[in-house]
Amino acid sequence: xxxxxAIFITGGTLDKVHDTKTEGxxxxxxxxxxxxxxxxxxRSRAVRQEVLFQIDSLDMTDDHRxxxxxxxxxxxxxxxxxTHGTGTxxxxxxxxxxxxxxxxxxxxxAMRPQSLGRSDAGxxxxxxxxxxQTLPAGVYGIMNGQVFEAQTLHKNTExxxxxx
Amino acid sequence: xxxxxAIFITGGTLDKVHDTKTEGxxxxxxxxxxxxxxxxxxRSRAVRQEVLFQIDSLDMTDDHRxxxxxxxxxxxxxxxxxTHGTGTxxxxxxxxxxxxxxxxxxxxxAMRPQSLGRSDAGxxxxxxxxxxQTLPAGVYGIMNGQVFEAQTLHKNTExxxxxx
Amino acid sequence: xxxxxAIFITGGTLDKVHDTKTEGxxxxxxxxxxxxxxxxxxRSRAVRQEVLFQIDSLDMTDDHRxxxxxxxxxxxxxxxxxTHGTGTxxxxxxxxxxxxxxxxxxxxxAMRPQSLGRSDAGxxxxxxxxxxQTLPAGVYGIMNGQVFEAQTLHKNTExxxxxx
Amino acid sequence: xxxxxAIFITGGTLDKVHDTKTEGxxxxxxxxxxxxxxxxxxRSRAVRQEVLFQIDSLDMTDDHRxxxxxxxxxxxxxxxxxTHGTGTxxxxxxxxxxxxxxxxxxxxxAMRPQSLGRSDAGxxxxxxxxxxQTLPAGVYGIMNGQVFEAQTLHKNTExxxxxx
Numbered sequence: 135x136x137x138x139x140a141i142f143i144t145g146g147t148l149d150k151v152h153d154t155k156t157e158g159x160x161x162x163x164x165x166x167x168x169x170x171x172x173x174x175x176x177r178s179r180a181v182r183q184e185v186l187f188q189i190d191s192l193d194m195t196d197d198h199r200x201x202x203x204x205x206x207x208x209x210x211x212x213x214x215x216x217t218h219g220t221g222t223x224x225x226x227x228x229x230x231x232x233x234x235x236x237x238x239x240x241x242x243x244a245m246r247p248q249s250l251g252r253s254d255a256g257x258x259x260x261x262x263x264x265x266x267q268t269l270p271a272g273v274y275g276i277m278n279g280q281v282f283e284a285q286t287l288h289k290n291t292e293x294x295x296x297x298x
Numbered sequence: 299x300x301x302x303x304a305i306f307i308t309g310g311t312l313d314k315v316h317d318t319k320t321e322g323x324x325x326x327x328x329x330x331x332x333x334x335x336x337x338x339x340x341r342s343r344a345v346r347q348e349v350l351f352q353i354d355s356l357d358m359t360d361d362h363r364x365x366x367x368x369x370x371x372x373x374x375x376x377x378x379x380x381t382h383g384t385g386t387x388x389x390x391x392x393x394x395x396x397x398x399x400x401x402x403x404x405x406x407x408a409m410r411p412q413s414l415g416r417s418d419a420g421x422x423x424x425x426x427x428x429x430x431q432t433l434p435a436g437v438y439g440i441m442n443g444q445v446f447e448a449q450t451l452h453k454n455t456e457x458x459x460x461x462x
Numbered sequence: 463x464x465x466x467x468a469i470f471i472t473g474g475t476l477d478k479v480h481d482t483k484t485e486g487x488x489x490x491x492x493x494x495x496x497x498x499x500x501x502x503x504x505r506s507r508a509v510r511q512e513v514l515f516q517i518d519s520l521d522m523t524d525d526h527r528x529x530x531x532x533x534x535x536x537x538x539x540x541x542x543x544x545t546h547g548t549g550t551x552x553x554x555x556x557x558x559x560x561x562x563x564x565x566x567x568x569x570x571x572a573m574r575p576q577s578l579g580r581s582d583a584g585x586x587x588x589x590x591x592x593x594x595q596t597l598p599a600g601v602y603g604i605m606n607g608q609v610f611e612a613q614t615l616h617k618n619t620e621x622x623x624x625x626x
Numbered sequence: 627x628x629x630x631x632a633i634f635i636t637g638g639t640l641d642k643v644h645d646t647k648t649e650g651x652x653x654x655x656x657x658x659x660x661x662x663x664x665x666x667x668x669r670s671r672a673v674r675q676e677v678l679f680q681i682d683s684l685d686m687t688d689d690h691r692x693x694x695x696x697x698x699x700x701x702x703x704x705x706x707x708x709t710h711g712t713g714t715x716x717x718x719x720x721x722x723x724x725x726x727x728x729x730x731x732x733x734x735x736a737m738r739p740q741s742l743g744r745s746d747a748g749x750x751x752x753x754x755x756x757x758x759q760t761l762p763a764g765v766y767g768i769m770n771g772q773v774f775e776a777q778t779l780h781k782n783t784e785x786x787x788x789x790x
Binding site: 147251 | 475478480482483485486487518573574575577578579580619622
C-alpha cells in the first residue's frame, strides 16, 4: 500500500536546524529535509519524498499554495502527505479543500524542530502515515494525535496547539 | 473525541530502561511507563493510561492475555491502544480478535526503547493514536507506519520488522 | 576537593532553549540554567552554582565583567568556573587576567545549546571541571578539548572554533 | 599540543550499542567505536585513535592489560587516553602504574553508553582530554569530574560512582 503514498515537503519548523554562526534556526542551505531521517527512525517503509521548497509558513503566499496544489493533482499517488509550517497550515488546507478529488491529503508539521531532539515531528508524521492510509478522500490536518478536517484546522497561538 | 480513548500498558521494548548496575535493559522497578512522556513530547491531548503489567512479551502467557482482554471489554472507552512487546504481539492480537465487539483495539510497540533515544516509539504511538480514531471496530497492529489486521500481523525476526 | 569549586553562570549559547512561540532561541524566563543538568548527566559531584545573569555575550558590557570579577574575588572558593557566551569570552578572560590572585579561573561555554542535544556543552564543562582542579592559579579558557591562557583565547568566527 | 595525544580504545560501557534482535547491549560487530563521534560533538581537534579490542572490562585478563601496556610504551605520543570499562578500570590502572615513565596516561569510561543518549561519556572524555594535557607523568583515572591517582581509583559498585 505504501507504493501509493508520496510526501511533499514545504519547510516549516519541523525542518529547521540550528546554525552555529548566526545562533538562529535556519533551513539547510541545500534544502535537505529531515523527513527521511524521521521515517528511518520510525522504521517506516520508504515512500517517495519531494522537496517543493523550504520556507517558513508565515512567508507562504498563494503562489506557493498553487505549487503545492499542482504537485498534489499531478502526483501519480492517491495518498499525499504535506509537511508544512504550523503558522499558516490552516490556510493551505483551505486552499486545497474541495479542489482535489479522489485523493487523501494530509497536512502535518511540528512545533519543535526534529533536529533539536524531543520533537513532536515523529509523533505527528507517524500519525500522518496512518491517516493517509485510513481516511477517505479529502483534506485533513494531523497534529497533537488528532484528526482535523480542513475547515476545522486551527492553530491556537496562545497555547501553541491545534485544538478543536 | 480523546475522552473516549484509553491506553493499556503491558511492557515490551518500548518501556525498557538502561540499568547502570547490571548493564542490562530492565523495566522501571516501580512499573512506571514512558508512554506519558511520549504523548507529552507529541503534544498529544492527555488520555487515560493504565499499566496492566510490565513484562517482556516473550514471557507473556494466556493468563496475561486474558487480563488484557478483561481490561479491554470492561473499559468505558471504545477506542483502546495496547502497548506491547513485538515478540508476541501477533499472538495477543489473535487472542483478542473476534472477541471484542464494537471497539477499535490497536496494538503497538517499539523495536528500540523510548528511553534510549532515536526510538520508533513516538512514530508508532502517534500512528496508533490516529488509527484508534479512524479505523472501524476490530483488532489491529500499528507498526512501521503500516496498518495490519490481527490475522496478518507478523514480525519478521530476520529483518526486525513487521511486513505484509 | 570539589568543596572548593564554584560555578558562576552568565548565559551564552550553552544555556539557550528553543521557544515554541517565537521560534527563536531564548534564555529561560526564570533564568534557570542547564548547568546542573549537565553535571548530573556527567554524574559529577555537586558543586555550588550561582546564576549571575543570563545574557548573550555580545550584549556583555564592562559592568557585567566587573560583576563577574566581584563574584570571583568574593567567593570563598579558590577554584572558579564561569560559563560564558563564546562571542566575547576572550574579552572577559582578559578583563579578569592579572586581577585575580591565588585562584584558578576557567571560562567555558558551548557552540550549540545543551537543550538542543548533540551539544559540546558537556564535553567542555567536563574539561573545565578537570582544568579547574589541575591548573595553577590564573585565568584560562577551556574549549574544544584545549587549554587556552587568557591572552591566547580567541574565537575564530569563520570556523566557529577556538584555535591556537 | 594535540599532535602528541593518542586514544587507545578497549571497549566498556561507553562503546556499547543496543541490539534490536537480541534486545541486549553489545559492541559493534565491526568493533567501530563511538569515541570519534564524542570528539566531533565536543568539536575537539582530531587526535589519533586506535581500537585495541572491544570487550567488557569484567572479561579483561592480564593478557589484555599487557597489550594495553605495550601499546602505551610503543606509542610515539607522550599523552595517552585509554577508554575502558568501569568494572576493572582500577586493576588496569594499577597494572600500568609505575611501569610507564615520562608519559601521562589517563583512563576514562562511562556508566551509560554514549549511543543511548544522556550519557556521561562526553563529560568524562572532555575531562580526560584536559587531564592528559595538564597532569604530570603518571597514571590516572578521570571519572565524575574528578582526578584519581591509580592507587586511589575505585568504583563503588553500590552507588555506581567513583568516589574518593
